[in-house]
Amino acid sequence: MTYCVGLLLNDGMVLLSDTRTNAGLDNISTYRKMFHFEDPGERVITIMTAGSLSVTQTTIARLREAIEAPEATGETSIMLAPTMLKVADIVGNMLAEVRGEIDEKLSAMQGASASMIVAGQRKGGAMRLFLIYPEGNFIEATEDTPFLQIGEHKYGKPILDRVVKPSTSLSDAQKAVLLSMDSTLRSNLSVGMPLDLCVIEKDACKVSSTRRIEAGDEQFRAMSEAWSKALRDGFRQINL
Numbered sequence: 001m002t003y004c005v006g007l008l009l010n011d012g013m014v015l016l017s018d019t020r021t022n023a024g025l026d027n028i029s030t031y032r033k034m035f036h037f038e039d040p041g042e043r044v045i046t047i048m049t050a051g052s053l054s055v056t057q058t059t060i061a062r063l064r065e066a067i068e069a070p071e072a073t074g075e076t077s078i079m080l081a082p083t084m085l086k087v088a089d090i091v092g093n094m095l096a097e098v099r100g101e102i103d104e105k106l107s108a109m110q111g112a113s114a115s116m117i118v119a120g121q122r123k124g125g126a127m128r129l130f131l132i133y134p135e136g137n138f139i140e141a142t143e144d145t146p147f148l149q150i151g152e153h154k155y156g157k158p159i160l161d162r163v164v165k166p167s168t169s170l171s172d173a174q175k176a177v178l179l180s181m182d183s184t185l186r187s188n189l190s191v192g193m194p195l196d197l198c199v200i201e202k203d204a205c206k207v208s209s210t211r212r213i214e215a216g217d218e219q220f221r222a223m224s225e226a227w228s229k230a231l232r233d234g235f236r237q238i239n240l
Contacts, residue, residue, distance in 0.1 A: 001190035002033055002151040004048035005180055006117045007173050008129040008141040010166050012201040012208065013119050016177040017048045018151075018185075020192035034196040035060055037067070037079060040206040043122045045078055045087060046198055050151035051114030051134070052102070059098045059114070063091065084120055084128035088138050091118050096136030115150045123205050155187040156180030170199055175223070178213075182224045195220075 004017040017033040031053060037045040047063075049056035066076045074080045081087045095116060102112045116132040129141035131148040141148050146166050149157065163176045174197065184191050193215040201208040213220050 001188070002050045003149070003153060003156060003181060003184045003188075003191045004033055004050055004117055004151055005147060005149045005153070005156065005160070005177050006048065006119050006129050006141070007147045007160075007164055007168070007177060008119075008127060008166070009146060009164075009168055009170065009173055010202070011170050012199060012204075013046075013127055013129060014170060014173040014177055015046055015048060015117070015119055015198040015200070016181055017196050018181065018191045019194055019196065020190060021053050030192075030194070031057075032196065034198060036198070036207050036210075037063075037120075038206055039079060041123065042205055043079060043120070044200055044204070044206050045084075045118065045120035046200065046207065047091065047119075048117040048150065049114060050116070052099075052112035055095070055099050055102055055112050055114040056116070058102070059091075059095050059116075062094055062098065066090075066094075084118075084122060084125060084130075087120060088118050088128075088130040088132065088140075091116060091130075092132045092136035092138050095132055095134065099134055117148055117150055119200065121200070121203070121205055127200070127202060152184055152188045152191050155184040159183065170201070174199065178220065178223060179227050182220075182227060 002018050007014045019030045021029045021031045033049050035047045067079050074082050078087045078090050113134045115134055118130045121127045129148055130138045132138045143166050147160050147164050159180050195213040197211040199209045
């Protein structure tokens with residue numbers, strides 16, 4: 001399993017994913033779950049994946065093939081699509097197509113499933129953030145719900161519910177997603193380091209910054225310990 005979270009804010013977007021893939025208790029591996037597609041200054045798209053690795057890797061590979069195809073058009077390539085809504089539609093259709101093919105191959109076994117978060121902006125357009133379901137349909141982040149999650153999301157949701165608003169700064173947003181991930185890491189062994197953190201500033205139309213956080217990262221460890229202490233202190237101060 002995995003955990004990925006994306007925030008849509010007034011100042012930009014913040015995205016975070018883990019890298020653990022669990023194919024059984026004795027088969028745990030590390031695979032990147034965050035993928036960037038850029039034409040700096042013109043368009044940026046970041047996709048995060050959760051679920052069946054065969055489905056997600058094939059989907060990303062086919063999206064790349066469609067971008068590079070000589071006959072690529074706005075109907076087939078996420079880098080030529082006229083809007084981010086069309087990007088989400090292309091990704092959703094590809095995910096559903098790949099999932100259907102793999103499900104057919106695995107018909108004698110449990111079906112494969114996967115979901116994705118698609119974030120991006122094209123020049124002159126608004127920043128948009130979508131959650132793509134296994135069937136290819138999708139929902140969009142809004143001012144009322146400025147974050148989306150896939151994978152093992154329940155452990156990291158409470159802090160996002162309490163802290164994240166569209167007006168949240170990019171700095172505080174990075175702290176929020178990292179603490180959300182920290183809560184998930186502590187509660188679910190199917191989510192694991194290293195982590196990939198990405199910031200896309202509004203109207204930059206490019207990935208503004210990325211960070212790979214390895215196991216043992218001192219900054220992440222210090223933040224985790226400070227959060228644990230703050231929770232313990234707050235707990236002691238509450239009277240019944």
